[in-house]
Amino acid sequence: MSQAALTEAVFYILLSLIEPMHGYGIMQNVEKLSGGRVRLAAGTLYGALSTLLEKGWIMEVAFDVQGRKKEYVATETGKAVARAELARLQELVSNGKQLLGE
Amino acid sequence: MKKEIHKFFPDYRIEALETWLCDMANQGWKLVEEHFSYWTFEPCEKGAYRYRVDFKNSGFDTDAGQRYISFLEECGAECITVGSLLIACVKAEDASTFELYSDRSSWIALYTRLMRHIWLSELPLIPLGVHAVVALIAAIQGNSTMLKNSINNLVLWGFLAVLILAVAAPTYCKLYKKRKRLLEEKQIFES
Incomplete structure (x- = not known):
């Protein structure tokens, strides 16, 4: 079975975690990437990170330089999932353009 | 100088608590702690803080709850736990709008937890309430024996139960409607 569509939040989290980040x-990076359109609330982000850790799509790497904030990074599996989602989105865009004539 | 206010909020009235705490912050009072419905505030700049309240039946003193609190604190929130409630506070300058959740699934989960809490806490009161209502109807119909027989035991507790249920019912209905709307939206939108 092909991979189900990711939520926008999860896709942006995986994109953000190509580099380690707390x-x-x-939250700030997702808002910046989406031009302010997607704003992740802390509770939602916590839930998403917990799920992604359980799935092995991201991992904890270390604490930041001040040693206070936990950092996360996407695993190879997580990156593969993001690439698969990108392909799915490209297919949507391609079909949309073709059928809507834009 | 600190200020102490006695005010009772049932756990399920988190929106009322949020509104009250935000009003207090707008008047220049920041929450410091709570003990047995006594809320202690310290002076702050007017409108300097925003509040949001989360609820978990098991409370936040568990390992998972503590990890959640640590995460919120890493994101810039100050947290105070009050029984099954988590009160998160952020500086207004850091957040023009402050919400704990930004996806429908999390809101649905929160409303479900609150509705279940209302059911579990109010369910034992329903038989008492029904008993009182039946006794009252019987009295209105001219059969006051049941009311008289009950007056010394259950019926007064029954009327108290009806009162408590009447207070909880509007909140339950409001949560039910919000949850229903989100579930409908979730059929169309992805998160």
Whole structure:
């Protein structure tokens, strides 16, 4: 079975975690990447990170330089999932353009 | 100078608690702690803080709860736990709008937890309430024996139960409607 569609939040989290980042950094990065459209609330991000850790799509790497904030990074599996989602989105865009004539 | 206010909020009235704490912050009072419905505030700049409240039946003193609190604190929130409630506070300058959740699934889960809590806490009161209502109807119909027989035992507790249920019912209905709307939206939108 092909992979189910990711939520926008999860896709952006995986994109953000190509480089190690802490929770607050992810929130800021997702907002920046989406031009302010997607704003992740802390509770939602916590739930998503917990799920992604369980699935092995991300891992904890270390604490930041001040040693206070936990950092996360996407695993190879997580990156593969993000690439598969990108392919799915490209297919959507391609079919949309073709059928809507844009 | 600190200020102490006695005010009772049932756990399920988290929105009322949020509104009250935000109002207090707008008046220049920041929450410090709570003990047995006594809320202690310290002076702060007016409108300097925003509050949101989360609820978990098992509370937040568990390992998972503590990890959640640590994460919120890493994201810039100050947290206070009050029984099954988690009160998160952020500086207004850091967040024009402050929400704990930004996806439908998390809100649905929160509303489900609150509705289940209302059911579990109010369920034992329903038989008492029914008993009182039946006794009252019987009295209105001219059969006051049941009311008289009950007056010394259950019926007064029954009326108290009806009162408590009447207070909980509007919140339950509000949560039910919000949850239903989100479930409908979730059929269409992805998160």
